[in-house]
Amino acid sequence: MDEQREVAAFIDRHDIEAPPEFRLLDVVSELGEVAKDVNESTGYGDDPSEVTVNEDELGDALFALLALADAVDIDAQDALETALTKYESRLETQDEPGSGV
Numbered sequence: 001m002d003e004q005r006e007v008a009a010f011i012d013r014h015d016i017e018a019p020p021e022f023r024l025l026d027v028v029s030e031l032g033e034v035a036k037d038v039n040e041s042t043g044y045g046d047d048p049s050e051v052t053v054n055e056d057e058l059g060d061a062l063f064a065l066l067a068l069a070d071a072v073d074i075d076a077q078d079a080l081e082t083a084l085t086k087y088e089s090r091l092e093t094q095d096e097p098g099s100g101v
Contacts, residue, residue, distance in 0.1 A: 004076045007066040023068035030061040 011017060018026075034057050039045070041052035069076040087097040 003062070004066045004070055007063055008070045011067060011070070018067075018071070020068060020071040023064065023071045026064040027061065027068050030057065030064045033057045034061055 034053055037053045037057055038051055041050050042048050043050070066076055069079065090097050090099070
């Protein structure tokens with residue numbers, strides 16, 4: 001995935017390497033910011049038709065996830081393709097993409 005290589009190059013260029021544990025914490029933190037946007041924009045669920053997510057927060061979450069993928073030597077494109085295949089298979093057999101667990 002070109003985006004993963006772009007993130008990896010940015011991290012290398014700015015010497016901001018971090019171990020996978022820290023990258024995971026960053027992912028969770030950034031997703032928390034996205035959740036905060038959703039909670040606040042919907043009045044904490046009172047009006048779900050008003051969902052707003054700030055582009056920069058979603059971008060931060062994507063950056064963090066791609067940095068984590070790179071830190072654990074997983075190709076994000078391959079992981080996405082595997083997930084899409086899994087969801088497609090589930091939709092064919094159980095009419096929903098969730099694991100049912």
